[in-house]
Each structure stands twice: as structure tokens, then as C-alpha cells.
Amino acid sequence: MMGRTIFIDPGRCIGCQACVSACRECDSHRGKSMIHLDYTDEGQSVASLPTVCMHCEDPVAPCAEVCPADAILITADGVVQQADTTRCIGCANCVNACPFGVPKIDLQAKLQMKCNLCYDRTAYGLAPMCATVCPTGALFYGTIEELRAERPGVQVADTFVFGETEVRTGVAMVVPAEKVQWPVPGGLPVVEINGKDVRR
Amino acid sequence: MTADTPAADRRTVIPLDPSLAPPGTRGFRDAGGIPADQWHADQNGETLVPTHCCFCGVQCGMYLRVDRGGKVFGVEPRNHDINRMRLCPKGINAYQQVNHPDRLTAPLMRRSRDEDFQEVSWDEALDFTVSEIKRIQLAHGNDAFGLLGGASLFSEKTYLVGKFARVALKSRHVDYNGRLCMVSAAGANKLAFGIDRAGNPFSDILLTDCLLIAGSNLGECFPVMTQYVWGARDRGASLIVVDPRETAIARTADIHVALKPGTDSAFFNSVLHVVVEEGLTDTAYLAAHTTGWDEVRAKAAEYPPARAAEICGIPAEQIVQVARTFARAPKAMAWHARGIEHHSQGVENCLSVINLCAATGHIGKPGAGYGTITGQGNGQGGREHGQKSDLLPGGRSIMNEEHRRQICEIWGIEEAELPPAGTSMMEMVWQMQRREIRGLIGICNNPFVSLPNYQVVKEGYDATEFHAQFDFFLSETAANAHVVFPVTTWAEDEGVMANAEARVVKHNKAQDPPPGVRTDTWVMCELARRLGAGDKFAFADSREVFDELRIASAGTVNDYYGITYERLEETGGIVWPCPSTDHPGTPRLFEDGKTYHPDGKIHMQAVEWHVPMDPYDDEHPMSLTTGRTVAHFLSGNQTRRLGALVEQTPRPWAEIHPSHGFRNGEPVRVVTRRGSEVFPALVTEAIRPDTVFIPYHWPVPTAANALTIDALDPRSKIPEYKVCACRIEHAAAIDEVPAPPVAPGHVAYPETQVSRTDPLPPTAPQGRGTSERS
Numbered sequence: 001m002m003g004r005t006i007f008i009d010p011g012r013c014i015g016c017q018a019c020v021s022a023c024r025e026c027d028s029h030r031g032k033s034m035i036h037l038d039y040t041d042e043g044q045s046v047a048s049l050p051t052v053c054m055h056c057e058d059p060v061a062p063c064a065e066v067c068p069a070d071a072i073l074i075t076a077d078g079v080v081q082q083a084d085t086t087r088c089i090g091c092a093n094c095v096n097a098c099p100f101g102v103p104k105i106d107l108q109a110k111l112q113m114k115c116n117l118c119y120d121r122t123a124y125g126l127a128p129m130c131a132t133v134c135p136t137g138a139l140f141y142g143t144i145e146e147l148r149a150e151r152p153g154v155q156v157a158d159t160f161v162f163g164e165t166e167v168r169t170g171v172a173m174v175v176p177a178e179k180v181q182w183p184v185p186g187g188l189p190v191v192e193i194n195g196k197d198v199r200r
Numbered sequence: 201m202t203a204d205t206p207a208a209d210r211r212t213v214i215p216l217d218p219s220l221a222p223p224g225t226r227g228f229r230d231a232g233g234i235p236a237d238q239w240h241a242d243q244n245g246e247t248l249v250p251t252h253c254c255f256c257g258v259q260c261g262m263y264l265r266v267d268r269g270g271k272v273f274g275v276e277p278r279n280h281d282i283n284r285m286r287l288c289p290k291g292i293n294a295y296q297q298v299n300h301p302d303r304l305t306a307p308l309m310r311r312s313r314d315e316d317f318q319e320v321s322w323d324e325a326l327d328f329t330v331s332e333i334k335r336i337q338l339a340h341g342n343d344a345f346g347l348l349g350g351a352s353l354f355s356e357k358t359y360l361v362g363k364f365a366r367v368a369l370k371s372r373h374v375d376y377n378g379r380l381c382m383v384s385a386a387g388a389n390k391l392a393f394g395i396d397r398a399g400n401p402f403s404d405i406l407l408t409d410c411l412l413i414a415g416s417n418l419g420e421c422f423p424v425m426t427q428y429v430w431g432a433r434d435r436g437a438s439l440i441v442v443d444p445r446e447t448a449i450a451r452t453a454d455i456h457v458a459l460k461p462g463t464d465s466a467f468f469n470s471v472l473h474v475v476v477e478e479g480l481t482d483t484a485y486l487a488a489h490t491t492g493w494d495e496v497r498a499k500a501a502e503y504p505p506a507r508a509a510e511i512c513g514i515p516a517e518q519i520v521q522v523a524r525t526f527a528r529a530p531k532a533m534a535w536h537a538r539g540i541e542h543h544s545q546g547v548e549n550c551l552s553v554i555n556l557c558a559a560t561g562h563i564g565k566p567g568a569g570y571g572t573i574t575g576q577g578n579g580q581g582g583r584e585h586g587q588k589s590d591l592l593p594g595g596r597s598i599m600n601e602e603h604r605r606q607i608c609e610i611w612g613i614e615e616a617e618l619p620p621a622g623t624s625m626m627e628m629v630w631q632m633q634r635r636e637i638r639g640l641i642g643i644c645n646n647p648f649v650s651l652p653n654y655q656v657v658k659e660g661y662d663a664t665e666f667h668a669q670f671d672f673f674l675s676e677t678a679a680n681a682h683v684v685f686p687v688t689t690w691a692e693d694e695g696v697m698a699n700a701e702a703r704v705v706k707h708n709k710a711q712d713p714p715p716g717v718r719t720d721t722w723v724m725c726e727l728a729r730r731l732g733a734g735d736k737f738a739f740a741d742s743r744e745v746f747d748e749l750r751i752a753s754a755g756t757v758n759d760y761y762g763i764t765y766e767r768l769e770e771t772g773g774i775v776w777p778c779p780s781t782d783h784p785g786t787p788r789l790f791e792d793g794k795t796y797h798p799d800g801k802i803h804m805q806a807v808e809w810h811v812p813m814d815p816y817d818d819e820h821p822m823s824l825t826t827g828r829t830v831a832h833f834l835s836g837n838q839t840r841r842l843g844a845l846v847e848q849t850p851r852p853w854a855e856i857h858p859s860h861g862f863r864n865g866e867p868v869r870v871v872t873r874r875g876s877e878v879f880p881a882l883v884t885e886a887i888r889p890d891t892v893f894i895p896y897h898w899p900v901p902t903a904a905n906a907l908t909i910d911a912l913d914p915r916s917k918i919p920e921y922k923v924c925a926c927r928i929e930h931a932a933a934i935d936e937v938p939a940p941p942v943a944p945g946h947v948a949y950p951e952t953q954v955s956r957t958d959p960l961p962p963t964a965p966q967g968r969g970t971s972e973r974s
């Protein structure tokens with residue numbers, strides 16, 4: 001599977017938004033956060049879930065595929081970079097193409113911005129800002145082996161289905177150990193709804 | 201007494217296993233460890249200054265990023281033992297207050313409250329203050345002038361507050377805002393163990409088999425501690441959470457006891473009842489290490505689960521389940537916070553938790569023990585060295601002849617000159633209302649937001665003839681003052697704080713203060729000099745104060761003698777007692793089964809539950825309870841000015857159950873016997889139907905503390921913030937959140953104004969879901 005990457009464990013998230021604040025501090029898009037924090041079951045539960053860029057591998061980054069200006073580059077180690085500011089024309093094709101709803105457009109600057117896995121930090125052996133600070137480990141940066149050493153028996157998924165399309169991602173999500181782990185629908189680690197298998 | 205006599209040497213001290221890092225943190229690299237030329241930001245001449253967060257009692261390590269011009273401009277996570285690079289949103293944004301446009305940079309002064317503030321010179325402000333102190337004391341006696349300190353100050357400064365009040369002001373009236381924080385736990389620990397601190401370090405949580413969290417919204421108030429909780433969970437530990445609300449930490453608990461506010465000691469007595477009934481007590485431990493067990497057991501017998509279930513509004517089976525889970529666990533721990541401490545029976549609540557730990561033998565072992573989590577950064581250290589009305593440095597009692605003599609010797613004053621004990625913070629406000637205290641200096645506190653029953657507080661402060669405040673922003677309280685002294689932030693001075701584990705950590709200076717700003721130490725010493733006590737306050741800086749503090753604590757239970765700045769820098773923190781400079785500190789207490797009482801026993805105390813002070817009736821049938829949100833700190837004077845935190849949680853709300861028929865965001869009026877205010881409703885099933893929750897970081901007219909009651913615990917004098925009677929009504933419009941006050945000449949900071957006018961609560965503040973999407 002993947003090398004060092006982010007693992008998202010919604011079960012641990014306390015919704016504190018430290019990741020959101022930390023993302024603003026990252027030098028590659030200082031002042032703007034690229035993280036979405038969603039509340040999955042509002043009114044019933046306090047559960048929350050962070051979304052960072054999933055760094056799609058197969059098919060390779062839909063955002064990059066649809067970019068008419070070739071502004072979104074992918075590094076050899078699979079990191080989908082944010083749009084190159086000298087090329088981006090602010091057309092928002094990437095926003096529409098991303099199945100996880102990740103890229104953002106700065107309307108005034110007409111520029112796309114997205115999580116680039118803190119390339120400025122990971123290149124020097126530092127973890128991405130969000131995963132570094134996350135007080136609960138809901139965002140974990142490392143290898144699957146490192147994750148399993150910390151959390152014995154943890155199950156992760158890196159393949160998600162959107163209708164007919166299957167997307168394999170570079171960032172993985174922790175799924176409940178007792179559930180079949182993949183592919184999971186809609187980017188959420190759900191395999192059954194009301195007793196019905198929703199994987200097909 | 202010589203400082204080198206190690207009083208605590210009879211204890212075997214086992215240093216912590218350094219491999220006990222919280223989970224998920226071992227592979228992390230720390231930017232501080234990367235050579236400057238290999239990290240791109242450093243090419244700009246940036247330096248990283250290692251220090252700690254200024255906010256809560258976790259005291260996370262962080263680096264402040266300092267630019268070539270010597271200004272703080274950012275934060276970088278730091279691989280410190282406490283937090284292993286983790287930070288919460290407050291910690292991440294804290295650096296923004298250092299060079300914030302709202303900073304006070306010149307003393308403000310006015311001769312009466314009808315005038316506007318004028319910027320004046322330091323000499324003018326100091327002279328006016330000293331002349332007012334002298335005038336009031338000459339006319340009404342020394343005790344007519346009071347001093348209120350704060351537990352966000354470095355320990356050196358809290359030591360100076362206590363000394364300044366007694367030696368320079370010669371007044372008995374000194375207290376501090378830690379009185380509003382964890383003094384109930386402090387009182388209970390002192391009664392039971394003879395020492396006032398948590399028994400175990402955070403890392404012991406990783407070793408426990410059962411973790412009981414009582415009255416703590418840990419995920420929001422001490423977010424970085426949750427990594428230890430998850431670590432324990434990964435090992436299979438069970439989690440019990442006692443809280444009226446389903447907080448983020450309660451959501452994942454094995455047992456969430458959603459009891460009615462103000463019923464904690466009935467619950468814990470009943471748990472103990474079941475423990476006894478089912479033969480789950482540790483009889484050998486009780487016999488060898490405790491006193492008072494017979495009375496405790498007899499009292500617990502009066503609380504069978506059926507009775508407690510009715511009082512607490514929970515199923516009786518849950519009590520049995522908690523008793524079995526906690527008592528049968530090979531190692532169990534209890535951590536508590538304001539939820540059980542902010543009560544008129546706060547000391548009793550804490551004692552009832554201690555009784556449970558003692559009866560089951562879960563004390564003084566790796567993974568077994570108790571702890572209390574401090575709200576303010578220096579909530580622990582802030583009371584250890586004489587800032588509290590009844591304490592002298594080293595936790596000595598001001599009523600004890602021997603202790604008084606020791607301190608007078610160190611301070612070089614006559615025993616007759618040392619005033620007796622004063623009153624607590626809330627009582628001082630009542631005295632201000634009655635004009636018994638006519639002048640006041642406040643240092644690092646904001647009672648206009650943080651004390652209960654706002655009307656009384658306002659009346660008290662308005663009645664003072666002279667009021668001065670030390671602060672770096674113009675707080676709601678400072679806006680009432682005659683003189684405001686602009687002082688340093690935590691990043692502009694060095695000093696120590698003790699976190700919730702009683703681990704003393706050192707904060708380092710990252711930048712010079714802006715021109716016009718002085719350290720609190722300098723201001724106190726300068727005032728003392730002008731009051732004629734200059735020879736007792738000849739301190740150049742924090743380091744000199746710390747050296748006197750070390751000596752003043754030597755030989756006491758709170759022994760800091762062996763802690764030096766150099767050792768703190770080397771080790772990253774030392775847990776007191778630390779009696780000599782080669783002593784490793786004492787992270788875990790009672791490992792030899794001995795407490796700090798002369799007989800070495802745990803003094804268990806029988807606890808009787810009583811109804812909260814504000815009774816329910818037909819007009820006020822519900823409980824109002826208050827608490828924090830993760831984005832804000834205490835009175836919000838600091839965090840309500842930081843754009844990201846304001847955006848995260850722009851305003852308070854009233855959290856209510858769907859059964860009341862309100863729609864999300866609809867105006868709801870919350871009425872208590874003190875007054876009423878209107879908040880947007882946050883409708884959620886995560887709260888009991890008979891309870892309303894309001895976060896307390898905002899001023900009137902959106903202040904939870906305009907509604908809470910100023911009833912006090914008779915022993916600890918902590919106010920009963922966590923329960924009062926209320927009702928809710930439909931209302932026409934929502935009260936607007938006022939912007940934080942700023943000094944004349946400053947404009948409101950635009951970034952923090954954006955969301956303030958938004959009438960809706962955040963869709964789901966900090967993960968507390970609403971029942972409808974807005």
C-alpha cells in the first residue's frame with residue numbers, strides 16, 4: 001500500500017478545529033485553511049470528520065485531469081500539488097471534478113488553492129501541520145505499519161466508490177474493524193445502511 | 201530550616217518511563233531539530249524560541265517563530281514530553297496576540313469614571329496610583345485596599361502578588377482568580393492527602409485499565425489530553441464519563457452518566473455503596489493506608505442506587521455498572537475538572553471521588569490514581585506561593601505561627617507586620633459593595649466576565665474609589681478602572697508555570713516588549729519602591745524572584761528548592777516536590793503508600809449530598825450549567841480578539857433539548873433569579889431535557905455569568921457556576937455580542953468584527969451537532 005501518508009480516523013475527532021487553524025499556518029497557503037470539518041449526524045451526535053485532500057491515485061487526480069491549464073501537477077511520490085499560480089486561470093473546473101469537494105477558489109485572486117500535503121514540510125521530514133497538531137490523532141501521518149503499531153488491528157480503506165466510478169486515494173481512512181473495508185461509498189466509511197449492503 | 205534539608209527524601213522516586221509517549225507521536229520530527237539551513241523558513245533568518253502555550257493547564261510545548269527583526273510572527277509545534285507536538289486551536293493562534301493592534305502600549309489614566317482615558321507617562325500613572333493607595337489607607341486603614349491576582353501569571357509574579365499585598369500594601373486582602381478555578385480540588389486534596397496537586401502524571405493515563413472522567417469536557421477544555429485517553433483506549437481501557445452533556449469525549453465512552461447538574465456527590469456515594477455491597481473494596485489497602493473509612497462507609501450506605509438514581513436522574517443500573525467497571529479494573533484512574541468543582545459542595549464532590557479511589561485501592565500506582573485538570577495555565581502553580589488569601593509561599597498557612605515566622609524571616613519583616621488571612625475573591629467583591637474595600641488593583645484577571653452574578657460585581661467595582669488594572673488588552677474590567685498599566689504578554693518575559701501534573705515548565709522570552717510596555721514584575725517593584733518598601737522588592741527580573749521563591753518554598757510540601765531555570769531548560773520540566781538540585785522530581789505521589797499527613801494516611805471524609813443553593817420551583821424548573829468552548833479561553837479577553845478563534849466560535853448560544861419545541865437558531869430567553877438574556881438556541885439531543893448550557897466567555901448582554909449565582913462553597917469559597925435554577929422562554933430578538941473594548945486611539949480590529957454580528961450560532965460548534973441544518 002501507500003508510503004507515508006495521512007490516515008483519517010473520524011472516530012477520534014473531537015471537532016476542535018486545531019487542524020483548521022494549523023492548516024492556516026502552513027507556509028504553502030498561509031492565512032487560508034484547506035481543511036473541511038464536517039458534522040456527520042447533526043442534532044443527534046457530536047461526531048465530526050475532517051477532510052483533507054485525498055491525493056487520488058487511480059484514476060489519477062480528477063482535478064488535475066480536468067485542468068485546462070495544466071496547473072495542477074503531481075509529484076513522483078503521488079502528492080497532488082495545489083495549482084501553479086503562474087498557470088491557474090481560476091476556472092474552477094477542479095472544484096467541480098473533485099469527488100471529495102476539496103479544492104477551493106479564491107474568487108478575488110482567481111486562483112485555486114488546495115491541500116498539497118504540506119509539501120514544504122514533508123520534504124524535510126516534518127509531518128503536515130494538521131496531522132502534527134491534531135490533539136487526538138484523528139489525523140495521523142506515517143506509514144500503515146506505524147499506524148498499526150500504535151493501534152493494533154486498525155482497518156483502513158483507500159478505495160471509494162462514487163456511483164459507477166471507483167477512486168483509489170493516497171490518503172486513507174480508518175474504517176470500523178468489524179466492517180468489510182472496501183470499496184466504501186461516497187468517500188465515507190459506510191458499508192451498510194439500515195442493514196443493506198450499499199457497496200454495489 | 202536550611203534549604204538543603206530534603207524533606208521528601210523518605211519517598212522513593214521513580215522517574216517516568218521516557219518511552220511512554222502518547223500514541224502516534226513517535227515518528228515525528230521537530231522543526232527545532234532540523235539544521236537552520238535545511239528548513240526553508242530559516243533561510244529568512246527566522247529563529248524558533250522554545251516555550252509553552254500561555255493558555256490551559258496542559259501547558260503544551262511550542263516554538264514561537266521570530267523574524268529577523270526580533271518579532272514573533274508564527275508558531276511551530278514542538279516535540280515536548282507533555283504534548284509531543286500536538287496543539288489545540290487556542291495554542292496555534294496564541295502568537296497572534298503578541299503583536300496585536302489592540303495591545304495597550306501606554307498607561308491609561310482618568311481621575312474619575314466620568315472622564316475618558318488619557319494616555320499618560322509611567323511616572324504620572326504610578327504616582328497617581330501610589331497617592332490613591334496612601335489616601336485610602338490613611339483614611340480607612342490598610343485593609344481598605346485590596347489586590348486581586350491571576351493564575352495565568354508566571355509563578356514568580358504570583359509570588360510577588362502575595363508579597364506585594366502583605367509587605368508593600370500591608371493589607372490582608374489579596375486573592376486571585378484561581379479561586380474560580382480548581383480550589384475545590386485543592387481543598388479536597390489537602391484534606392485527604394496533605395498535598396495539593398494531582399497524584400499522577402498524564403502519561404499514567406496510558407497505563408490505566410479504566411479511566412473515569414468526571415465533570416470535564418476534556419475534548420474542548422484540555423484537547424491535547426485526549427491523545428492520552430485514546431492511547432488508553434487503544435490498549436483496551438474502558439472509559440466512564442460523568443457529565444450532563446454528551447461531549448466529544450462522552451460520545452465514545454463505554455458508560456456516559458448524564459446526571460443532573462449538582463448531584464455528583466450523591467452519584468459517587470452511591471457508586472461507593474455498590475462497591476461495598478458487592479465486596480469490591482480493597483480491604484487491605486483501606487486498613488493499612490486510610491482513616492475515616494467507617495464514617496465514609498456508613499454515609500455511602502445511605503445512598504442505595506435507587507435513591508441516587510432518583511436524585512441524579514439516571515438509571516440505577518448505570519451506577520452498578522460504573523461501580524463494577526471501576527472497582528474491578530486492575531488499574532483505574534479518576535480525573536475531574538470544573539464540572540464537579542464549581543459547586544457549593546465542590547470540596548465534597550472531589551472528596552467523594554477520592555473516597556472511591558481510596559476504597560478500591562486505586563492510588564499511587566502506575567496507571568492508578570487521581571488528578572484534577574487546571575483551567576488556567578498556572579492554575580496549579582498560581583496558588584502555591586502565597587497569592588491565595590490564606591496561603592504564604594510554599595503552601596504555608598497564614599494562620600500557622602511557625603509558618604508566619606519562617607516567611608517573615610525570609611522577607612525581613614516583623615511578625616506583627618504580617619497581616620492575617622483575608623477573604624476570597626467573591627467575598628472581596630461583596631466587601632467592595634459594602635465599601636469595606638475602597639481601592640483595588642487587579643492583575644491579570646477580568647471579573648466582569650468571569651465572576652458570577654454580574655450585577656453584584658459591577659456594583660462592587662463601581663463603588664471603589666480607586667481601581668487599577670494590569671493587562672495587555674483593555675479587558676471589560678480594565679475599562680472600569682482609573683489606571684491601566686500596559687504589561688507584557690507571556691512571550692516577552694521568562695518565568696515558570698506548573699501544569700495540571702504539577703510539572704514546572706519554563707517559558708522563554710521570544711521578543712522584546714513593545715515600547716511603553718513593562719513587565720508586571722517591574723510595575724509591582726516600582727509601586728513597592730514608591731510605597732517605601734523598595735528594599736524588599738529589589739528584583740531586576742523573574743530569575744531573581746524565582747531564586748527567592750525557591751528558598752521560600754524549601755522544606756515545605758510544595759518544595760521548589762531543587763528546581764532551577766537551568767535544570768528546567770535541560771529537562772523540559774520538573775514535577776515538585778523537588779527538594780535538592782540533584783532530585784529528579786516527583787511525578788507520581790504516594791508510591792510508598794504514604795501521604796503528606798503526619799500519620800502518612802489518606803484521611804477519608806464522609807460526604808453528604810445537599811441540593812444546590814439556587815432551589816428549583818415552578819418558575820425556575822430547569823438547571824442552567826456553564827462551561828467552555830474549545831476556541832476561547834476564560835473571560836475571552838485574549839481569544840475574542842483573534843480572528844480565527846472568533847470565526848470558529850463567534851458568539852455564545854443556549855444549548856437545549858429538542859423536547860422544548862425550539863428551532864435551531866431561534867431566540868431563546870434564559871431567565872434566572874439574577875436576570876435574563878437572549879441567545880440563539882442550539883437544539884441538540886446531546887443535552888439532558890432538564891438542563892440548559894451556555895458557554896461563559898462573553899460579556900453582558902451575552903454573559904452566562906449575568907445569570908449564574910454567587911453562592912460559594914463554604915470551605916473553598918468557589919462559586920457555584922455549574923448549577924442554578926432557570927427557565928427558558930421564546931424571545932423576539934437575539935442579544936448582540938459586544939466587541940471587546942479597545943484603548944482610545946485604537947480602531948476595532950476588522951478581522952474580529954466580521955462574524956460578531958451574525959445572529960446564528962455556529963452550525964455545529966466544536967462538534968456539537970444541531971438538529972437542523974441552517
Ligand code: SF4
Pocket residue numbers: 012013014015016017018019020037050133134135136137138139
Ligand atoms: S484537529 Fe483532529 S480532533 Fe481536532 S477537528 Fe481536526 S481532526 Fe478533529
Ligand code: SF4
Pocket residue numbers: 253254255256257258259260283286287288289290291292421422423424425
Ligand atoms: S490551550 Fe491547552 S491544550 Fe491548547 S495548546 Fe494551549 S496548553 Fe495545549
